């Protein structure tokens with residue numbers, strides 16, 4: 001396929017399945033969404049540790065870190081937030097295609113942006129909603145941002161002066177006010193097991209079947 005910039009897509013000779021079989025896992029984007037202070041970074045890093053401990057290749061993409069590099073040209077206006085999430089969706093999809101369990105921790109306040117990130121993702125996309133009230137987040141205020149936003153020092157602050165659109169049907173919902181970090185991690189890992197993220201037996205059978213067909217032809 002080509003377009004008016006004379007671009008032509010090329011195709012790898014390696015299938016995502018081949019990488020999954022090496023890694024013993026199916027790659028996925030695990031997309032954490034929630035207000036500032038809801039616990040996305042805390043949970044992503046705890047989950048990353050747990051998954052690595054289970055021998056699963058994992059990588060966490062975190063909000064502020066990405067804004068210091070890949071997205072350092074972007075601010076917090078709606079169109080910049082859209083572009084921020086678009087880039088992260090693309091990068092996360094590449095990591096997942098490489099076979100990793102990618103953890104993304106971004107407020108990602110707009111439903112349409114999350115839906116677009118899911119559509120971009122070539123593999124599994126698992127939406128995890130950190131469901132906790134603005135009040136709780138504001139009491140935690142780990143970075144002192146709510147205080148600044150209330151004082152009018154930060155414009156467009158989600159939950160204070162900018163909207164947060166709740167996911168309609170997240171794959172996993174964790175209330176970080178009621179559950180400890182480890183309980184939240186348990187809930188997400190249980191979900192990954194249930195959906196077969198660590199089970200590559202059907203992929204192995206599929207590969208063997210294709211190999212047998214090739215040998216016959």
Ligand SMILES: Nc1ncnc2c1ncn2[C@@H]1O[C@H](COP(=O)(O)OP(=O)(O)O)[C@@H](O)[C@H]1O
Nearest residue numbers: 036037038039040041042043142176179180181
């Ligand atoms: N169950 C939980 N999961 C995640 N964070 C929690 C939980 N319970 C309490 N916290 C606390 O909430 C704060 C969340 O901060 P942070 O992870 O930086 O949020 P975010 O990345 O969403 O802005 C931390 O101080 C963390 O210790």
Ligand SMILES: [Mg+2]
Nearest residue numbers: 040041063105
């Ligand atoms: Mg964070």
